[in-house]
Amino acid sequence: xxxxxxxxxxxxxxxxxxxxxxxxxxxxxxxxxxxxxxxxxxxxxxxxxxxxxxxxxxxxxxxxxxxxxxxxxxxxxxxxxxxxxxxxxxxxxxxxxxxxxxxxxxxxxxxxxxxxxxxxxxxxxxxxxxxxxxxxxxxxxxxxxxxxxxxxxxxxxxxxxxxxxxxxxxxxxxxxxxxxxxxxxxxxxxxxxxxxxxxxxxxxxxxxxxxxxxxxxxxxxxxxxxxxxxxxxxxxxxxxxxxxxxxxxxxxxxxxxxxxxxxxxxxxxxxxxxxxxxxxxxxxxxxxxxxxxxxxxxxxxxxxxxxxxxxxxxxxxxxxxxxxxxxxxxxxxxxxxxxxxxxxxxxxxxxxxxxxxxxxxxxxxxxxxxxxxxxxxxxxxxxxxxxxxxxxxxxxxxxxxxxxxxxxxxxxxxxxxxxxxxxxxxxxxxxxxxxxxxxxxxxxxxxxxxxxxxxxxxxxxxxxxxxxxxxxxxxxxxxxxxxxxxxxxxxxxxxxxxxxxxxxxxxxxxxxxxxxxxxxxxxxxxxxxxxxxxxxxxxxxxxxxxxxxxxxxxxxxxxxxxxxxxxxx
Amino acid sequence: xxxxxxxxxxxxxxxxxxxxxxxxxxxxxxxxxxxxxxxxxxxxxxxxxxxxxxxxxxxxxxxxxxxxxxxxxxxxxxxxxxxxxxxxxxxxxxxxxxxxxxxxxxxxxxxxxxxxxxxxxxxxxxxxxxxxxxxxxxxxxxxxxxxxxxxxxxxxxxxxxxxxxxxxxxxxxxxxxxxxxxxxxxxxxxxxxxxxxxxxxxxxxxxxxxxxxxxxxxxxxxxxxxxxxxxxxxxxxxxxxxxxxxxxxxxxxxxxxxxxxxxxxxxxxxxxxxxxxxxxxxxxxxxxxxxxxxxxxxxxxxxxxxxxxxxxxxxxxxxxxxxxxxxxxxxxxxxxxxxxxxxxxxxxxxxxxxxxxxxxxxxxxxx
Numbered sequence: 001x002x003x004x005x006x007x008x009x010x011x012x013x014x015x016x017x018x019x020x021x022x023x024x025x026x027x028x029x030x031x032x033x034x035x036x037x038x039x040x041x042x043x044x045x046x047x048x049x050x051x052x053x054x055x056x057x058x059x060x061x062x063x064x065x066x067x068x069x070x071x072x073x074x075x076x077x078x079x080x081x082x083x084x085x086x087x088x089x090x091x092x093x094x095x096x097x098x099x100x101x102x103x104x105x106x107x108x109x110x111x112x113x114x115x116x117x118x119x120x121x122x123x124x125x126x127x128x129x130x131x132x133x134x135x136x137x138x139x140x141x142x143x144x145x146x147x148x149x150x151x152x153x154x155x156x157x158x159x160x161x162x163x164x165x166x167x168x169x170x171x172x173x174x175x176x177x178x179x180x181x182x183x184x185x186x187x188x189x190x191x192x193x194x195x196x197x198x199x200x201x202x203x204x205x206x207x208x209x210x211x212x213x214x215x216x217x218x219x220x221x222x223x224x225x226x227x228x229x230x231x232x233x234x235x236x237x238x239x240x241x242x243x244x245x246x247x248x249x250x251x252x253x254x255x256x257x258x259x260x261x262x263x264x265x266x267x268x269x270x271x272x273x274x275x276x277x278x279x280x281x282x283x284x285x286x287x288x289x290x291x292x293x294x295x296x297x298x299x300x301x302x303x304x305x306x307x308x309x310x311x312x313x314x315x316x317x318x319x320x321x322x323x324x325x326x327x328x329x330x331x332x333x334x335x336x337x338x339x340x341x342x343x344x345x346x347x348x349x350x351x352x353x354x355x356x357x358x359x360x361x362x363x364x365x366x367x368x369x370x371x372x373x374x375x376x377x378x379x380x381x382x383x384x385x386x387x388x389x390x391x392x393x394x395x396x397x398x399x400x401x402x403x404x405x406x407x408x409x410x411x412x413x414x415x416x417x418x419x420x421x422x423x424x425x426x427x428x429x430x431x432x433x434x435x436x437x438x439x440x441x442x443x444x445x446x447x448x449x450x451x452x453x454x455x456x457x458x459x460x461x462x463x464x465x466x467x468x469x470x471x472x473x474x475x476x477x478x479x480x481x482x483x484x485x486x487x488x489x490x491x492x493x494x495x496x497x498x499x500x501x502x503x504x505x506x507x508x509x510x511x512x513x514x515x516x517x518x519x520x521x522x523x524x525x526x527x528x529x530x531x532x533x534x535x536x537x538x539x540x541x542x543x544x545x546x547x548x549x550x551x552x553x554x555x556x557x558x559x560x561x562x563x564x565x566x567x568x569x
Numbered sequence: 570x571x572x573x574x575x576x577x578x579x580x581x582x583x584x585x586x587x588x589x590x591x592x593x594x595x596x597x598x599x600x601x602x603x604x605x606x607x608x609x610x611x612x613x614x615x616x617x618x619x620x621x622x623x624x625x626x627x628x629x630x631x632x633x634x635x636x637x638x639x640x641x642x643x644x645x646x647x648x649x650x651x652x653x654x655x656x657x658x659x660x661x662x663x664x665x666x667x668x669x670x671x672x673x674x675x676x677x678x679x680x681x682x683x684x685x686x687x688x689x690x691x692x693x694x695x696x697x698x699x700x701x702x703x704x705x706x707x708x709x710x711x712x713x714x715x716x717x718x719x720x721x722x723x724x725x726x727x728x729x730x731x732x733x734x735x736x737x738x739x740x741x742x743x744x745x746x747x748x749x750x751x752x753x754x755x756x757x758x759x760x761x762x763x764x765x766x767x768x769x770x771x772x773x774x775x776x777x778x779x780x781x782x783x784x785x786x787x788x789x790x791x792x793x794x795x796x797x798x799x800x801x802x803x804x805x806x807x808x809x810x811x812x813x814x815x816x817x818x819x820x821x822x823x824x825x826x827x828x829x830x831x832x833x834x835x836x837x838x839x840x841x842x843x844x845x846x847x848x849x850x851x852x853x854x855x856x857x858x859x860x861x862x863x864x865x866x867x868x869x870x871x872x873x874x875x876x877x878x879x880x881x882x883x884x885x886x887x888x889x890x891x892x893x894x895x896x897x898x899x900x901x902x903x904x905x906x907x908x909x910x911x912x913x914x915x916x917x918x919x920x921x922x923x924x925x926x927x928x929x930x931x932x933x934x935x936x
Contacts, residue, residue: 185654191641192613192648193668193717203667207658 025369025472029378032362033385036440039399040264040391046257046402058246058255066242066259070266072156073163073231073238074221080164081220084313085171086213090201091306093179097298103310105552110317111169112544114501114518116229117537119162120525121321123233126153154234162230165317167223171216173551178212179205197296211277218274225266226392228504229522239263240394240504247398257402260395267390274390325530325538332531341520341536348516351431351506352499355438356446356492362439363446363491367454368476386444393441393504400437400509404428429511437505442498446491453487454480493546500543571595571721571753575611575621575631584608584777590721594747594754596764596785598798599774605757606651608774609725612755613648614641625720647714647722647752651729653706655698661709662694668717677718679750687749688712688742704735708742715750722746722754728763736763743767744928761802765789765846766928773797785844790892792876792884803884804848807891811841820865820919826890831865832922844928849884849896851921855914856905866917868893872909877902887915 092103110118125132133150142148152158182205190200206213231241239259247256298306329336370382388396404427415423427433457480465475481488503518510519517536524533570592576585584604588595599605610616612623614630617638623631625646630639647668655664669681685691688708698706707727714722727743728736740763747754747767758764764771765785772782775797781788788794789806809825814834821835823843830845837843858867870889877883883902887893893915897907907913 185650185652186656188613188615188641189648189650189654189656190667192615192644192646193713194642194645194671195668196640196642204656204658208656210658 026373029366029369033381036385038403042403043257043260043399047261066239070238076160077163077224081168081171084168086175088310089172089176095296095298097303097306106314108169108548110166112541113166115163115166115227118321119230121324124530156236159234159236167220170219174212174216175209178209182208211280214277218270222390243394256398260398271390325534328531328534335532336535344515344520352496355435355499356496359446359495360492363450367451386447388440389444397505397508434509437509438499442495445494449491453484457483497547572624575618577618586779588772588779592753593769595770596768597757597772598764603774604777609723614644645720647719649710649714649724649727651726653710664713672718679718684712703731704739724756804846805892805894806846809843809845811837811839831919849894852895853916864916865919868915872911
């Protein structure tokens with residue numbers, strides 16, 4: 001009898017309260033996801049409904065060059081980040097040599113420097129009129145360019161080097177986590193079976209870490225495709241540059257959209273690669289038994305070489321460029337610290353904060369919706385909505401412009417017909433447009449972080465709150481939010497920092513005469529006025545260090561048994 | 570022959586172990602925390618002793634005074650870990666041949682096909698480790714270690730992470746390994762029934778030291794070691810041979826030291842040599858030969874030694890041709906006035922001798 005009552009009451013509770021709420025969450029999540037996907041859909045739609053036959057024209061002129069250059073860039077950056085990232089991760093994780101503890105986190109530092117910033121700095125140092133070549137000419141008494149050979153920084157090779165230097169931390173981070181996680185136990189097994197550290201690395205450690213390394217490299221390649229500042233400055237004709245060129249210089253939106261959707265094919269391939277590796281990663285878990293790492297002791301020449309192998313990436317990727325910027329900032333302080341720069345900084349902070357708050361709020365809503373409603377469809381929709389991180393900023397910029405333009409036209413048309421007034425361009429070229437672009441691209445960051453921490457809150461807690469009479473919204477506010485607060489903050493900071501660094505979308509979507517730190521640095525440094533832009537660039541790098549700190553803390557905490565307590569087995 | 574004399578400090582736990590292991594299976598037995606796994610890691614070269622010497626068949630693996638410390642990959646010791654530690658990215662075949670391929674053909678003393686047959690690995694050569702059961706994984710791990718043609722095989726509680734049925738499934742394979750692979754084995758365990766079943770030589774570890782070593786029979790008949798081997802498990806071990814089968818009642822007759830022992834049916838051919846453990850708590854004593862009693866095994870003997878520590882019970886070492894331990898109450902000890910030198914009759918119920926108390930020696934098993 002009592003159980004009957006309970007069951008009926010339970011059913012009623014579920015029907016009246018749960019269902020209607022769940023529908024609200026479902027609809028909301030769907031609506032957000034759809035809105036976020038609109039730019040990409042717009043690009044593809046436009047590409048397949050060309051006003052005139054641009055395909056053939058593109059294919060016969062610039063397309064082969066774009067594809068070739070982009071592929072070369074990807075291969076170069078892929079190999080470079082693989083070598084530096086995996087090599088340094090292995091050294092730092094498995095060996096003991098001077099400076100190892102510092103390198104553990106210092107190797108992440110170059111991540112704070114956007115590729116375009118490092119490109120400006122190195123151009124300044126390495127170009128014909130730069131201090132290095134000048135010095136060489138003075139020492140050897142050369143008078144002209146024809147008397148000696150010096151690598152041209154403004155080249156494909158230069159772009160590969162710049163991107164490698166600041167993107168290898170992705171590979172480093174992921175392969176280090178994999179090395180830490182794969183438990184030294186299988187390595188011991190390999191050693192007692194007669195293979196030394198080197199052979200064990202190639203036959204066991206590397207294959208086991210392969211999924212993680214592939215994820216790292218595919219993230220790097222996504223960033224490579226996203227880059228605009230470097231390729232623009234070095235005039236390396238990649239897809240991204242092509243999109244801008246066709247769009248802004250040839251004034252051909254449809255052509256840009258077509259290039260953009262071709263570029264999306266590259267992206268789809270990368271996403272597939274990444275997802276596939278993530279799935280594979282689960283099967284490569286070795287054992288739950290953890291022990292202290294072996295710590296091969298490297299001394300003498302080998303120790304010095306290991307030190308150099310870790311120090312050079314940090315030096316070239318972070319210390320040197322930020323040192324040069326700092327020196328410039330001191331020398332040109334009066335030019336660099338003018339009120340206009342402060343205004344740009346305020347713009348940057350305002351835009352980035354807006355996007356961060358929005359991205360986190362949307363992420364919480366979506367993650368919670370998926371959680372209470374579950375269901376395959378909703379999960380798939382949420383996943384699609386968080387694919388923006390893979391889409392290059394140039395593609396999103398085209399998509400946002402195109403979709404907002406049609407929205408503006410529709411609104412304008414409606415008001416014209418109904419009220420006889422023209423609303424003009426309501427959204428295009430506004431802060432809202434930039435923020436929307438940021439949201440689309442960085443939602444994955446906030447969604448991933450929030451979802452991960454939400455999944456750690458057990459359903460039991462939720463059940464307890466619900467049984468105590470709280471509805472889903474109240475449960476979220478009183479149980480989940482307090483529990484996931486720190487992750488929410490992390491998510492906000494991650495989005496904030498990436499928005500501060502973002503260049504390609506900001507350049508295009510910003511309102512007329514509106515500068516952020518990134519666009520300002522881009523504009524000035526492109527005009528060879530790095531001195532004036534030094535303080536602004538330094539500010540971007542400074543903000544970028546924040547997530548690096550988070551990451552380095554998280555990575556040392558990630559492995560059970562890692563650290564001092566693991567030394568006795 | 571393996572000769573070990575090493576010391577190492579782990580925090581405030583000092584380990585100083587000295588023992589030798591001849592051919593056959595040497596069991597290192599001890600409670601958890603006795604230093605078993607640490608010792609085996611020191612032998613394998615995964616950790617470094619503070620001092621001492623490790624030598625096998627004249628090859629020095631470690632010598633602190635001479636500054637010799639071979640890295641693990643140069644020691645040629647096979648190591649079977651507690652958890653199989655198979656390489657998840659390789660097939661079973663890949664795992665098996667991993668160590669073998671490095672060994673020049675002239676140094677290989679294990680034949681691939683023989684090992685695969687012995688461990689019955691053929692059905693899953695192409696499979697990935699994740700598709701194998703715990704017992705199957707452990708068999709692959711044994712095969713992998715064996716095929717590297719080691720000078721000695723180290724086994725660190727290879728059955729500890731398996732449930733009882735899996736354990737019984739794999740024990741015969743280890744017995745075959747011991748009898749057929751012609752390789753000294755050092756086997757670490759805290760399970761006495763495994764040790765009794767498998768070991769030739771027993772080394773008892775306690776608090777980082779080897780406190781006793783000798784044949785299983787010798788060690789198990791020492792009353793002073795009872796606290797280390799576990800009171801509940803106390804019981805003498807001796808060798809016996811199958812001499813007859815009683816088909817009418819389903820019994821098997823075993824012979825030892827001029828006596829006969831009846832046990833529930835063992836499907837083994839006559840002549841099979843066995844190791845028998847009779848738990849002390851399964852042995853009763855009588856001053857006169859009892860009549861009209863269901864107990865089938867009655868052995869005349871003489872009390873050799875009495876171990877009593879003031880508790881309610883006492884263990885007595887009785888010589889019945891081999892040492893036998895009997896556990897009686899202190900009350901009985903008092904009322905029967907049991908003293909060393911006194912003649913007694915030891916009573917052993919046939920049904921008390923169960924399968925885990927029997928280990929097979931030297932002949933092929935078909936169970």
